[in-house]
Amino acid sequence: MEHSKDSKLPYHHGALRQALLEAGDSVLRDRGLSGFTLRECARRAGVSHAAPKHHFGDVRGFLTEIAALGFDQLTRQLQTQIAIAHDLDEEFINTTRAYADFAGENPEHFRIMFRYDLLSATSERLAQAAGETFTVLTNVVLRQRGDPELLASVYDEKVAESVIDDIVLSWSHIHGFAHLKLEQQMSMVPAATHDDVMVRASRRLSRFIRSDAGHQDEG
Amino acid sequence: MEHSKDSKLPYHHGALRQALLEAGDSVLRDRGLSGFTLRECARRAGVSHAAPKHHFGDVRGFLTEIAALGFDQLTRQLQTQIAIAHDLDEEFINTTRAYADFAGENPEHFRIMFRYDLLSATSERLAQAAGETFTVLTNVVLRQRGDPELLASVYDEKVAESVIDDIVLSWSHIHGFAHLKLEQQMSMVPAATHDDVMVRASRRLSRFIRSDAGHQDEG
DNA sequence: AAAGCATCTTGTCAATGTCAAGTTAGCGAG
DNA sequence: CTCGCTAACTTGACATTGACAAGATGCTTT
Incomplete structure (x- = not known):
């Protein structure tokens, strides 16, 4: 019933997949992950529950596709903020901020993206999307070090151990800050704004990585 | 039905609360957070669904209490591993490892503990438990710096801005590594073992914090 | 012993994910 | 053109869930 809203849609809907994903975003926005149901998504897309x-x-x-789209968007937002940085300090800070801002603006997407137990471990689509985000982050680290950038993945190209160390150090910092802030744990840290603290922490880490690049295997 | 298993239990059970929490742990262990239901907990505790x-x-x-117990246990495990460290390097490394090991051994608890949307924001019990974990972590950082330790919370005692910076830097690193590893993201990082990478990253961060203590406001 | 109250049970309701079976329509082959 | 064929959707059903209301039980206190 109530098919009157837009009768030019082919009655095999035609764009149901897209419509369901948009409905999913809207459900997540105002009911959260714990209130997310397939039937509500179907309802908002105007189709039957099955x-x-x-x-x-x-x-x-469904969640796997939503997570993949989340990684796609995170990748884009990181690239945008990286592109407008004027120096390496700023690039690292912008990366951390963009990552945390994404989490703050899309909390439910962020939660889904990092819930391995909810997602399809075999999804090539998801692995690809997450891999691209990871590559962007890796290249941020490589530029800090003055190393050549990756074209694809750290698996295709051989990287030094100290590069791995810097990636883990940086990504853990970036991700940890975003996650702790999102889940309200930063409220235990007394500070005027968390952004100020993040900027100082990121700048120090950025400079440390540059000063310590190739810390053990470069001579 | 089936009350025969331990009939010395008073028939107003007597220890239902405790039994339910243990049942909750067992449900989380073999059904995960997404398969967690109150009714299954009740079933395993041998009581009615309500x-x-x-x-x-x-x-x-229920989840709030489970999260609080999780923080209690994390606090204890951190304290244990901190106590057996022989120097500041090792103390920081042990802290990171204990945090990540807790997440790996209690993945569902860890997920619940850091799901603000699922928990009671007004629970004094939870805030207390999380606060104690935070205090332990804060004291790790203070010892790195050679500063006097906290007795209670960073809110009770006045701390310098650079202390806040070091806490956020350290906690983000520790938490980020644990979370990324738990949610399988570290599989994108090529390395023999993630523990090796973590040890190197933690040691470097530990030394950096010590060398840079009071980086801006101490003269 | 009687009252009072926390504890636990039973029954019910709307809602959900999944599956099976049926319906519709776009599309290609003859 | 039209006759299937099949993908895209609907309808109906089922077991399960969280929450609530009302009732039963038994400890405790006076």
């Missing part, structure tokens, strides 16, 4: 099955299989398949 | 209500109110109340 319609999502054909496009995503089950709820895991 | 029994949990009197002790925890709703599912949020």
Whole structure:
């Protein structure tokens, strides 16, 4: 019932997959991950409760696609903020801020993206999307070090151990700050604004990595 | 039915609260957070499906208590590993490892502990438990700096801005590594073992914090 | 012993994910 | 053109869940 809203849609909807994903975003926005249901998504897309099955299989398949789209968007936002930086300090700070801002603006997406147990471990689509985010972050670290950038992945190209160390150090910092802030743990830290603290911490880490690049295996 | 298993239990159970929490742990262990239900907990505790209500109110109340117990245990495990360290390098490394090991051994607890949207924001019990974990971590940082340790919280005692910076830098690193590893993101990092990388990253961060203590406001 | 109250049970309700079976329509082959 | 064919959707059903209301039970206190 109530098919009157936009009758030029082919009655095999035509763009149901896209419509369901948009409905999913809207459900996540105002009901959160714990209030997320396939049936509500179907309802908002104007289709029957079983319609999502054909496009995503089950709820895991749906969440996997949502997570992949989240990584796509995170990648884009990181690239944008990296591009407008004027120096290496600023680039690292912007990266941390963009990552944390993404988490703050898309809390439910962020939560889904980092819930391995909810996602399809075999999804090539998701692995690809997450891999691209990771490559962007890796290249931030490589530029800090003055090393050549990656074209694809750290698996395709051989990287030194000290590069791995710097990546883990940087990513842990960036991700940890974003996650702790999102989940309200930073409220235990007395500070005027968390952004100020993040800027100082990121700048120090950035400079440390540059000063200590190739800390053990470069001579 | 099936009350025969231990009939010395008073028939108002007597220790239902404790039994439910243990049942909760067992449900989390083999069904995960997404398969966690109050009714299954009640079933395993041998009581009716509505029994949990009197002790925890709703599912949020139950999860809040589980999260608080998680912080209690994390605090203890951190303290244990900190106590057996022989120097400041090792203390910082042990802290990072204990935090990550807790996440690896209690993945569902860890997930619940850092899901602000699932927990009761007004729970004094939870705030206390999380605060104690935070105090332990803060004292790790203060010892790195050679500063006097906190007795209670950073809110009770006045701390310098550079202390805040070091806490956020350290905690972000420690938490980020644990979370990324738990959620399988470290699989994108090529390395023989993640522990090796973590040890190197933690040692470097530890030494950097010591060398840079009071980096701006101490003269 | 009687009252009072925390504790636990039973029954119910709307909602959900998944599956099975049916319906519709776009599309290619003859 | 039209006759299937198949992907895209609907309908209906089922077991399960969280929450609530009302009732039963038994400890405790006076």
